[in-house]
Amino acid sequence: MSDDTTQSPGRRVLEIKDLTLKFGGLTALDEVTFHINEGEILGLIGPNGAGKTTCFNAVTGIYAPTSGDIVFEGSSIAGRKRYQIARLGIARTFQNIRLFKSMTALENVLVGADAQHSTGMASALFRLPKHRREERHGHDRAMEVLKFMGLHRNPDELAANLSYGDQRRLEIARAMATGPKLICLDEPAAGFNPAEKVQLMELIKRVRDEGYTVLLIEHDMKLVMGVTDRIVVLEFGRKIAEGKPSEIRDNPAVIAAYLGVDEEDAS
Amino acid sequence: MSKTPAVKKLTGSLGERVASLPKPVKIGLWVAFAVLAYALPLLEPPFISPPGTDFGGVLFTVTIYCLVALGLNIVVGYAGLLDLGYVGFYAVGAYTAAILTTFHANWPLLLALPMAVLASTISGVLLGWPTLRVRGDYLAIVTLGFGEIIRLVAVNTEWLGASKGINDIARPPGKALFEIPHLNWESGVPLLDFNDTTKFIEFGVLDQIPYYWMGLTVVILVLFADRLIKDSRVGRAWEATREDEDAAELMGVPTFRFKLLAFATGAFIGGLAGALYASRQSFINPLSFLLLFSIMFLAAVVIGGQGNRWGVLVGAVVVAYLPERFREFTDFRVLVFGAALMALAIFRPEGLLPPRRTVRAKQSEAEIEALEEGAEGEETSRV
Amino acid sequence: MNFDFLFNNFAELTVTGLAFGAIYALIALGYTMVYGVLQLINFAHSEVFMYGTFAALWTTMLLVGDSSVSTMKGIGVLLLALVAAMAMSATIALVLERVAYRRLVKNNSPRLIALISAIGASFVLAELMGLRDRIAGWFGLEDDLQRYVAGARINRSMPNVLDNKQLFPIGDYQVTSIDVLVIVSAIVMMVVLDQFVRRSRLGRGIRATAQDPETAALMGVNSTRAVQMTFLLGGLMAGAAAFLYMLKIETTKFDVGFTLGVKAFTAAVLGGIGNLRGALVGGLILGVAENWGSALFGSEWRDVVAFVILVVILLFRPTGILGESLGKARA
Structure with missing residues (x-):
């Protein structure tokens, strides 16, 4: 592994090296290697069951790698606890929305912002300066992120009462509030109509422009082509291609892999 | 989203109405309530006792x-x-x-x-x-x-x-x-x-x-x-x-x-x-x-x-x-x-009595308004 | 710790432990089946059992009273008591399903809410039994009640219908006819149930629903029916357990269910909740372990032994000895 010479626009935020994940006899990821540069949007695509979400789960600490390594900001995070990884600066959303449903939109985002905080029992109980400082910071941060996502008009609505689209956006807001360097979005446009999808992709570009690095799983090839800087293609747990969208479009292996899912692609 | 403010006001509980009072009145109410609670056994009110x-x-x-x-x-x-x-x-x-x-x-x-x-x-x-x-x-x-x-x-x-x-x-x-x-x-x-x-x-x-x-x-x-x-x-x-x-x-x-x-x-x-x-x-x-x-x-x-x-x-x-x-x-x-x-x-x-979040709701509403005004102010000043 | 006592009475402790264990196992089936299908701890299942003990008690008291009877008539009375206990427990189990659970299951309520409902139901059932003389009093029936069955807040004893014969020795212990009856009938019931769930159409419906309720429904399994069936079978087994319990222990009380329920649940978890054969294994192991434990530490620590086993199992092997799942439990 000595291809460090490829001069990319930024540093490498995340490096996945020979990542292998096995469940019993099943190999979900097989020696997958790729990296994400600072400030780019990397698309992770592949047919259903290719191992995209598994890869996310390994990065965010849900699964420990069977072998291989995950390096974030220069240090290995393989085997770290999930909350530690989140606090180090990797945030994510979920394919099926997992908000804190009976908390308000604002509170959802505050929980995210608390990833940067360490107020404990004593500090909260005696309203120590640390608590006040962190509450103010959290609140400012939360409102900022909600405004960015266009959710600031109704911050006290329970998450469960928000529209589907707003719930999806709230998930991104919550992830942004944790103050991450890398945001992993797991099919954020699932269930959207084409117009909404385009809107969301514009939003994701703006997220990147704010200085976040984005790792995006998306099923819809056309969308991915439009928004990403680079694309990694997985099939059956293996990486079959990597490159700029234009390169991926013409890659015969990718075309072959996607042939079976043509109708979904077209939708 | 699902409830307009008017409906919210109608369905508002006692807690919400108390929460919307000015602070000194609220404190006064709580003190009165506490005093009553302390005095309750001395009052020995009929029926309750x-x-x-x-x-x-x-x-x-x-x-x-x-x-x-x-x-x-x-x-x-x-x-x-x-x-x-x-x-x-x-x-x-x-x-x-x-x-x-x-x-x-x-x-x-x-x-x-x-x-x-x-x-x-x-x-x-x-x-x-x-x-x-x-x-x-x-x-x-x-x-x-x-x-x-x-x-x-x-x-x-x-x-x-x-x-x-x-x-x-x-x-x-x-x-x-x-x-x-x-x-x-x-x-x-x-x-x-x-x-x-x-x-x-x-x-x-x-x-x-x-x-x-x-x-x-x-x-x-x-x-x-x-x-x-x-x-x-x-x-x-x-x-x-x-x-x-x-x-x-x-x-x-x-x-x-x-x-x-x-x-x-x-x-x-x-x-x-x-x-x-x-x-x-x-x-x-x-x-x-x-x-x-x-x-x-x-x-x-x-x-x-x-x-x-x-x-x-x-x-x-x-x-x-x-x-x-x-x-x-x-x-x-x-x-x-x-x-x-x-x-x-x-x-x-x-x-x-399920939990309600009115107090914080009221607070942040005010803040959002301030935030929006601030943002608009910035924009206009830039223009 | 009293090792001498354990070794000197090893055979007796083991055989009576197996008898207790067989009863735990029969009750455990109810927990395990409902958990397998609904992922719900049927906290009130202990009361299903308790009602069964009273049904067995009332039947024998009404038929026999304090007089002694011939062996033939005795056997007849006991068979009737068994039927009554099973019918009573099954009825209570079905009512429970209808009143306490069905709506929650339909609304897909969180498990904790369902558990709270189950706890509420458990207390209602126990207290209804405990207060039945008071309730009878409202209708002026307390004298009748007193004559036959009296209040349920103190221990009620089962009349002795059959002589408990000593059959054959194992070590120093003379195995009694009741020991054999309890162990053998419990195992027979379990085999019948196991075969029923494995081979019958209804049993397949239950297994399918346990594995994947949505697909099962698509395949034409009536899930409400399957759930009802689960409660019914659990109730029947609890009724049988109640009858055997009255043969072996001979007394019951309105709150007898609680401790027994926790133990049976322990047995279910020990064997692997959701797993029918696991319930048998778990029950027998628990019964024996409890007997040995109380020999070692003193009988007053008996219940503590069971609780400690429960806690330890949940911590170190929550899937139990034979593993979980009714659906996957071999077809």
Whole structure:
């Protein structure tokens, strides 16, 4: 592994090296290697069951790698606890929305912002300066992120009462509030109509422009082509291609892999 | 989104209306409410004051239930951990206070209280450390087992007084400074009755009103603490853990640590309640710590509305006071509360008074307006 | 610890432990099946058992009273008592499903809410039994009740219908006819149930629903029916357990269910909740372990032994000895 010479626009935020994940006899990821540069949007695509979400789960600490390594900001995070990884600066959303449903939109985002905080029992109980400082910071941060996502008009609505689209956006807001360097979005446009999808992709570009690095799983090839800087293609747990969208479009292996899912692609 | 402001105003509860009052009025209201609460046993209002029993004693029991409900609410309501053995912590607190103030050590109560609370908190951590990793409904059964083990250990250990329990537990220290007369309603109009007075403040055998004052004070302190903690990172982390443990963990919440913290906090309050109870009662035996009480405590939390501190207080008053007031139905209270648990779970799982978030809602609305104005101002100035 | 006592009475402790264990196992089936299908701890199942003990008790008291009877008539009475206990428990189980659970299951309520409902139901059922003389009093029936069955808040004893014969020795212990009856009939019931769930159409429906309720529904399995069936079978087994319990222990009380329920649940978890054969294994192991434990530490620690086993199992092997799942439990 000595291809460090490829001069990319930024540093490498995340490096996945020979990542292998096995469940019993099943190999979900097989020696997958790729990296994400600072400030780019990397698309992770592949047919259903290719191992995209598994890869996310390994990065965010849900699964420990069977072998291989995950390096974030220069240090290995393989085997770290999930909350530690989140606090180090990797945030994510979920394919099926997992908000804190009976908390308000604002509170959802505050929980995210608390990833940067360490107020404990004593500090909260005696309203120590640390608590006040962190509450103010959290609140400012939360409102900022909600405004960015266009959710600031109704911050006290329970998450469960928000529209589907707003719930999806709230998930991104919550992830942004944790103050991450890398945001992993797991099919954020699932269930959207084409117009909404385009809107969301514009939003994701703006997220990147704010200085976040984005790792995006998306099923819809056309969308991915439009928004990403680079694309990694997985099939059956293996990486079959990597490159700029234009390169991926013409890659015969990718075309072959996607042939079976043509109708979904077209939708 | 789903409710317009007008509808919200219509459906607004008492709490919301109170929350919208200006701050000095609010404080004044609360003080008045507290004064009334303190004066309640002296007023001996007809109908409310239960016939044939000591009103002060009943009210003290109510405060103990309030305390326990507030503690259990942290575990069940905030953190979403179903604890069926909460009486175990109550027992640890009571027994520690009993052991330390009687023949084993003869400490004064004020020294034994912190130890009792410490012991119950430690027992909470010791129980929580291994068990908080198991699935939610399994946790319920493990805690149930814990509560029973504590009781069976008490029954079978000679050193703990076995089934006859421990006598002569120390009372709180007090000094009779002056006497306060009660009201007498016998003639139809309230009259000051100087033959029926309460010594301020002496913790005696007959007059239980000073214990009630002590219990009420502790409840108020715990209420304040509860509010401060709930409205902080800790409270949010508890709720997030209850809502979706995995998502919370992935948002940087060390959920195990916070669950343990909730468990320990609950155990702290439970132990405190147990120790106060032991001191008032002056004797305890294992019969005071049956599984039944765990269920009554749970009923208090669920009936009132888990997650809402005022709701669980109402629940505690219902569970503790009604059976005392209507003693003729005492035998039926378990039946009634069992039925209430079932009916609430089926028809209104959020309880009678579900949590509301109006106060914070009002605050942030103002802030958003400010934020929007600021943003607009910036834009216009740039233009 | 009293090792001498354990070794000197090893055979007796083991055989009576197996008898207790067989009863635990029969009750455990109810927990395990409902958990397998609904992922719900049927906390009130202990009361299903308790009602069965009273049904067995009332039947024998009404038919026999205090008089002694011939062996033939005795056997007849006992068979009737068994039928009554099974019918009673099954009825209670079905009512429970209808009143306490069905709506929650339909609304897909959180498990904890369902558990709270179950706890409420458990207390209602126990208290209804405990207060039945008071309730009878409202209708002026307390004298009749007193004559036949009296109140349920104190221990009620079963009349002795059959002589408990000593059959054959194992070590120093003379195995009695009741020991054999309890163990053998429990195992027979379990085999019948196991075969029923494995081979019958209804059994397949239950297994399918346990595995994947949605697909099962698509395949034409009536899930409400399957759930009802689960409760019915659990109730029948609890009724049989109640009858055997009355033969072996001979007394019952309105709150007898609680401790037994926790133990049976322990047995279910020990064997692997959701797993029918696991319930048998778990029950037998628990019964024996409890007997040995109480020999070692003193009988007053008997219940503590069971609770400690429960806690330890949940902590270290929550899937139990044979593993979980009714659906996957071999077809």
